[in-house]
Amino acid sequence: MMRPVLGVTCCARTIGTETAQAVIHRYVTAATKYADAAALLIPSLPGLITAEEAASRLDGLLLTGSPSNVEPHRYGQPDALDAEGPYDPDRDEMTHALIHAMVAQSKPVFGICRGLQEINTAFGGTLRRDCATHPDLLTHHTPKDTGFDEMFDLRHPVVLTSGGWLSNAYGRNELSVSSVHFQGVDRLGEGLTVEARAPDGMVEAVSASHNGAVVLGVQWHPEWHVDRHPDSQIYFEMLGRALRRQPLS
Numbered sequence: 355m356m357r358p359v360l361g362v363t364c365c366a367r368t369i370g371t372e373t374a375q376a377v378i379h380r381y382v383t384a385a386t387k388y389a390d391a392a393a394l395l396i397p398s399l400p401g402l403i404t405a406e407e408a409a410s411r412l413d414g415l416l417l418t419g420s421p422s423n424v425e426p427h428r429y430g431q432p433d434a435l436d437a438e439g440p441y442d443p444d445r446d447e448m449t450h451a452l453i454h455a456m457v458a459q460s461k462p463v464f465g466i467c468r469g470l471q472e473i474n475t476a477f478g479g480t481l482r483r484d485c486a487t488h489p490d491l492l493t494h495h496t497p498k499d500t501g502f503d504e505m506f507d508l509r510h511p512v513v514l515t516s517g518g519w520l521s522n523a524y525g526r527n528e529l530s531v532s533s534v535h536f537q538g539v540d541r542l543g544e545g546l547t548v549e550a551r552a553p554d555g556m557v558e559a560v561s562a563s564h565n566g567a568v569v570l571g572v573q574w575h576p577e578w579h580v581d582r583h584p585d586s587q588i589y590f591e592m593l594g595r596a597l598r599r600q601p602l603s
Contacts, residue, residue, distance in 0.1 A: 360593070384580040417453075463591075510531065521549075532575040538556050544558045556573075558572065
């Protein structure tokens, strides 16, 4: 039997002196292994590829994390003085269109870190940019000079919303998650439901069901060392069920 086909969004990355369309290996391997799916990489080339023609060939979409931030004008704050890059405007444009195209075609959309932020802004929400520095928040990102592995080792608990898809799938109300983000949800997008929060109140997961399409985004990084963490595997198993139009829990 042919496995469902998962589209995975690309970022613009500089390799040597040239720009490449790239996806970090761990996102693709985690999704294909634990969702039991085939994968197609979707270039962020909105001037050459339409979201509709890409979506028509997919059974679902995964929006990955990335070092780049969503540009503030995407959520109505073009003059934000505290906004910091790097930016990837073609990815912003492509993922915004892809989210709407997938939902219009009743196909699932899952997001990780930047992917959750893209979902929120596509649904009309806004982002805050102080998740690593605000004194009233937990530390959601280590200092910029932290080593790479140590950066992903930063963990904190999240409380799952009772009766939500995540709570039902995990069978409990709390997880420990890998936190690596400077930006996060400020105003929740229209039609989105909070699936999880950090102890400081930060939204850590959102969901929606629109036009028969399942939408689920998490702010943490379940793809990081996924083989070591059964809880992280559950997120991708949920993706596999969504790709097959099965209940998420």
